[in-house]
Amino acid sequence: MIYTITISIILTYFSNKYLSYVREETNKITYNIPIIYFLIITLSICVYQKYGLTVESIRYIFLIPFLVGISIIDYQTTYIYDITIVSGIIIQGVILISSINIENDYKSHISALFIGLIFSYILAKLTKSLGEGDIGLFALCSFTLGHNYSIYMIFLSFMIAFIYCIYIIFTKNKSVKESIPFAPFISLSTILIMLTENQILTSYFDIMYNVL
Template identity: 55%
Template sequence: MIYIVLISIITSYICNKKIYKICDELNQNKLNTIIIYTLNLLSMSLIYYKYGVNAESIKYLSLIPFIIVISIIDYHTTYIYDITVLSGIIIQGGIFLITIKYDVNTMSHIIALLIGLIVPYILATTTKSLGQGDIGVYCLCCFVLGHNYSMYLIALSFILACPYSIYILLYKSNKERKIPFAPFISLATITIIITNYDILNLYFGIISK
């Protein structure tokens, strides 16, 4: 466990330094630093507790810093930088190739990547509910999760975004009604990693009662 704490501290330090170099518009403040360190430590600890150390957990652990940085930038600027998404995909692609012989679901991740590209693209072009950057984030997260969770991820991210969307519609002017969607994709991703289908099962359990 001590190694996970050290890894989370190191990655948090790197994220905290790089985030302001990636996005010049983002002002340095202690709140962002606290969020980065807290989310990194909490997410990585929960992943380690659930999966231990294996090929699957390595993918998840290496994803966390990227989606945290992407989410913070998107929340403050409603913009997703290509370099953050592409870097994440490259890293995950490298891990995928290295661990391919230990992964029995190789095709699952390739199919998931296509789902993460095609379905959000259709939503973005037909409903205008997503930006182009969000498609890249979906590609990254779906690729890591595999095809069994891809559609679940897309649905859950919209469900999680609903309360914030209602708040935006009620209390913000038309010019301010841009919804930073990456934080909800990231939250849905972390939720799925930690709980698998537990949240969905709980939801349907409540509905059935």
């Protein structure tokens, strides 16, 4: 546990340095450092509690700071920096290569990278609701989760975004015409899958089965 907390603190430090750099460059983003530390450390502990000291937990713990940082920037600027996505994919690639000898399903993550990239690209062209940065983030999250969860993660992110849009319509009494940042929904769906795996999907089908 102490190693998990130490690693998450170090990762949060670098995440804050990156956010500070973006703030100086754009003068557009604001954030609360203690909240970021709390989020990243708490989520890392939850991941460790669920998976223990495994390749899966290492993979997820290193992804969490990217999800938090990208979501904050996209929420306030509606922009995702390519260098952030590329850096995340490189780190996940290093973890994958380092674990090839102890992980049998490494091909699942490689195929998931292309599934997330191609599927989200098609959705972007069909729905006009995604930007290039969102496509990159889908690819990063799919690469991390593996192909068993990549399509589910994309579907879940759209469902969360849909719920958010309904919330805006009913609470603010206005239609959703302007573009909304999509990275927070991708990040939230990825975190939910990390912590619950496919339990949300299973519960949904159980409810639908009982209703029908």
